[in-house]
Amino acid sequence: MKKDWVLTQEALDGLFDWLSQDRQQAALEYEKIRRRLIRIFIGRKCYVAEELADETINRVTVKVTNLTEYQGDKALYFYAVANNVYREWLREPTKTDCKPPMFLVVNASDPSGEQLRFECLDRCLRELPEDSRDLFLEYHREEKQAKVKHRLRLAAEYGIAVNALRIRAHRIRIQLKQCVINCLEQMPVH
Amino acid sequence: MALNKTDHDTFRHYLLGGLAGEDLEAFEKRLLTDDEVFEELLAAEDDLVDEYAGGQLSKNERDEFEKHFLSTPERQHDLDFARTLQQFIKQKTTQEKYWREVPASQAYLPRVAAAVLIISVIAALAYFYFRTPLRIIAITLAPTVITRSEAPRATEVNLREADLLEVFLRLPEGFTPAANYRAELQNELGKTKTVSVTSQDSQSVAVQIPANELTRGRYILKLIRIDADGTERSVSGSYLFIVND
Numbered sequence: 425m426k427k428d429w430v431l432t433q434e435a436l437d438g439l440f441d442w443l444s445q446d447r448q449q450a451a452l453e454y455e456k457i458r459r460r461l462i463r464i465f466i467g468r469k470c471y472v473a474e475e476l477a478d479e480t481i482n483r484v485t486v487k488v489t490n491l492t493e494y495q496g497d498k499a500l501y502f503y504a505v506a507n508n509v510y511r512e513w514l515r516e517p518t519k520t521d522c523k524p525p526m527f528l529v530v531n532a533s534d535p536s537g538e539q540l541r542f543e544c545l546d547r548c549l550r551e552l553p554e555d556s557r558d559l560f561l562e563y564h565r566e567e568k569q570a571k572v573k574h575r576l577r578l579a580a581e582y583g584i585a586v587n588a589l590r591i592r593a594h595r596i597r598i599q600l601k602q603c604v605i606n607c608l609e610q611m612p613v614h
Numbered sequence: 615m616a617l618n619k620t621d622h623d624t625f626r627h628y629l630l631g632g633l634a635g636e637d638l639e640a641f642e643k644r645l646l647t648d649d650e651v652f653e654e655l656l657a658a659e660d661d662l663v664d665e666y667a668g669g670q671l672s673k674n675e676r677d678e679f680e681k682h683f684l685s686t687p688e689r690q691h692d693l694d695f696a697r698t699l700q701q702f703i704k705q706k707t708t709q710e711k712y713w714r715e716v717p718a719s720q721a722y723l724p725r726v727a728a729a730v731l732i733i734s735v736i737a738a739l740a741y742f743y744f745r746t747p748l749r750i751i752a753i754t755l756a757p758t759v760i761t762r763s764e765a766p767r768a769t770e771v772n773l774r775e776a777d778l779l780e781v782f783l784r785l786p787e788g789f790t791p792a793a794n795y796r797a798e799l800q801n802e803l804g805k806t807k808t809v810s811v812t813s814q815d816s817q818s819v820a821v822q823i824p825a826n827e828l829t830r831g832r833y834i835l836k837l838i839r840i841d842a843d844g845t846e847r848s849v850s851g852s853y854l855f856i857v858n859d
Contacts, residue, residue: 460646463655467628467642469685499646541698543847549702564703567668587654594657601695611845 431482439485443498457481457499461506468510476513480506544607548600556596563593621651625658630675631682659692667696709834709852749775751825754782754818755835757851768832768854773825782818783837783853792839796846797821800834809835828857 440450458477465473483505484491494501549557559582566574579589627633628641644651665671666679683689753771773779785791795814800806813820819837835853838846 456649457646460652463652464642464645466686466688469631469682471686473686497647500643503643503646538698538701539850541694542701545695545698545702546848561703561706564664564699565707568670587657590657590661591653594653594660597660597695601692604695604698605691 431478431485435485435488438488439481442488442491453498454481457502460499461502464503464506465510470510470513476506476509480509483509540608540611541604544604544611545600547607548603551603552596552599556599559589560593560596560600563589621654622658625655626662628655629659629662629683630678632678660696663689663692663696664700667693667700750778750780751776752780752782753855754784755853755855756784757786757837757849758854759851768856770856770858772858773828776825779823779825779828780812781821781823781835781853781855783821783835784818785816786850789849791816793842794840795819795849796838796840798836798838799823800836801829802831802833830857832856 440447440454443453444450458481461477461480462473465476470476480502484502491501549561552560559578562578563575565571575586575589579586582589584592624633624637624641628638633641645655646652662671662679662683666676666683671679684693751771751773753769755769758767771779783797791814795811797809797811797819798806799809809821809823811819812822821835833855835855837849837853839849840846
């Protein structure tokens with residue numbers, strides 16, 4: 425792999441031109457593909473998912489001048505390159521990051537960390553618009569079988585399909601997670 | 615393309631490392647090219663993490679979750695968030711149960727986590743000391759940690775003859791006193807307002823609430839500490855009381 429190759433502005437421009445004639449659309453497409461490549465590498469248990477996604481993009485960028493005649497979904501071209509990147513990475517003798525950890529402590533908890541997260545979540549929920557907060561809290565209210573019926577009822581109340589409700593809750597959750605991260609970073613360290 | 619139950623099952627298999635070969639490739643390609651599938655996958659991740667945090671996965675699923683899903687620091691953070699969220703929801707739900715169902719009780723509970731009931735009438739003292747007709751009723755409350763397994767006990771107070779309710783909020787054991795405090799009062803309707811903090815020491819914080827601002831019903835006082843650098847944090851526990859009249 426060409427570890428010494430750097431993505432220049434000129435090269436990035438070339439990639440964007442290949443993705444779309446509209447520069448804004450191209451930027452959106454780039455971000456979308458990058459995000460999904462990261463998710464795919466995470467799904468393959470790679471700790472360095474971002475690095476592998478960037479390597480994939482770099483390689484496609486290098487080839488872009490030869491891809492003017494390419495037909496088909498461009499995202500799938502990235503996928504093919506990603507597979508090569510993944511296979512090469514697994515073959516590296518010193519590589520361990522793509523293998524599952526031998527031991528993972530999943531139940532360890534830091535009581536002071538939990539309390540800080542709780543306080544930050546409380547604060548972040550208050551900062552949400554009221555309708556988003558209500559939807560989010562209602563969505564997570566029940567457990568097990570009661571949860572399924574509750575969400576169906578909630579979706580009906582909002583006049584949307586259950587999967588649309590699920591996605592709305594997910595988007596609010598992303599906001600909250602980032603807010604909690606920002607809040608924790610501002611917390612004083614004792 | 616509308617998603618069906620098979621798709622949702624596939625999400626679960628994928629997240630638990632159950633897809634391989636051509637199935638995995640087909641699914642990954644859909645992730646790359648189909649916006650709806652990608653967003654649904656992210657929502658399915660949330661559900662799976664919540665189920666794990668809530669202890670709702672089967673043993674096999676739990677093993678697979680720990681082996682496959684929790685393989686990155688990002689997902690560890692997702693799990694931390696899910697646990698915190700569940701704690702928060704449980705406490706909120708139990709607080710609401712308190713509004714609806716908790717019977718009034720005058721029992722004195724010796725446990726640290728229970729509310730301590732001390733009602734003292736100081737109207738005469740207040741008159742002679744302050745030379746004003748102000749009638750103050752004072753109570754002392756200890757912080758209650760509301761849990762699902764146990765209905766919280768609340769202190770009862772009768773304000774019929776009072777002008778002012780003074781509440782001494784006992785600080786939790788081992789608590790490091792703050793530079794300042796502020797207090798919020800929440801009623802049964804969920805309305806919250808700030809109440810005056812009148813004094814503080816290493817053991818308690820006193821707040822005063824005009825009696826004419828309190829109607830019959832249940833209330834929760836939350837205490838917020840303000841450190842010297844201006845940072846605010848909630849003090850653990852809630853202070854519960856019921857106004858009877």
